[in-house]
Amino acid sequence: MYVLQSKWKQDSKGSVKTDEVMKFTRGFKDLVNARYDRFNSKFNNKTPDIEEALNDAGTRFEIILVYSGQTPLADEPKRELDDLLGEMNDSSDIVSMRVYNQANIYNIISQGASGNPINLDVCLFEWGQTKEPYQSYYGQVSAREVADWWTKHSPKLFS
Incomplete structure (x- = not known):
């Protein structure tokens, strides 16, 4: 919190x-x-x-x-x-x-936007994909994993 x-x-x-x-x-x-x-x-x-x-x-x-x-x-x-x-x-x-x-x-x-790009391996649950209008992937990621991304990469995570 x-x-x-x-x-x-x-x-x-x-x-x-x-x-x-x-x-x-x-x-x-x-x-x-x-x-x-x-x-x-x-x-x-x-x-x-x-x-x-x-x-x-x-x-x-x-x-x-x-x-x-x-x-x-x-x-x-x-x-x-x-x-x-x-x-x-x-x-x-x-x-x-x-x-x-x-x-x-x-x-x-x-x-915030400078430096090396962030590279993450993401484990998606209940995932799927669409091909139109653009190829994209969707799914669920645990909140704890997203919190870990923030801890390791803030504030660049959103740049």
């Missing part, structure tokens, strides 16, 4: 403030502790999907913080996120974290 927080900084300077990160980490804790009354209606419309994920022992979380500032994440906000990871990953690693600032985002976008 991906949980993302984005912060727009009009002047594109600085980092995310500590209190903003604290609200994000508190919201994440509310999510995993099923305190849905603290969220808005858009969130609550997804409650059945969220509960299904929370009840699955195989669910892993990736918290992603994206901001338009140019400086790296400051020490205090980083400490808040590190504390959250330490608390959540007490017995096993179920939460990981990514932090992107403006420079990271620019690099992802500018390099």
Whole structure:
């Protein structure tokens, strides 16, 4: 489950403030502790999907913080996120974290389509083919396999 927080900084300077990160980490804790009354209606419309994920022992979380500032994440906000990871990953690693600032985002976008092509072996189930108007193949692929593609090749997977 991906949980993302984005912060727009009009002047594109600085980092995310500590209190903003604290609200994000508190919201994440509310999510995993099923305190849905603290969220808005858009969130609550997804409650059945969220509960299904929370009840699955195989669910892993990736918290992603994206901001338009140019400086790296400051020490205090980083400490808040590190504390959250330490608390959540007490017995096993179920939460990981990514932090992107403006420079990271620019690099992802500018390099997304460059480099070597992605070559994948794909195992299709219940497959078939069509010849008109173009030859094409279709079938089913496991979601876990697609998630592995993303882990290995993001963000170029969609370029």
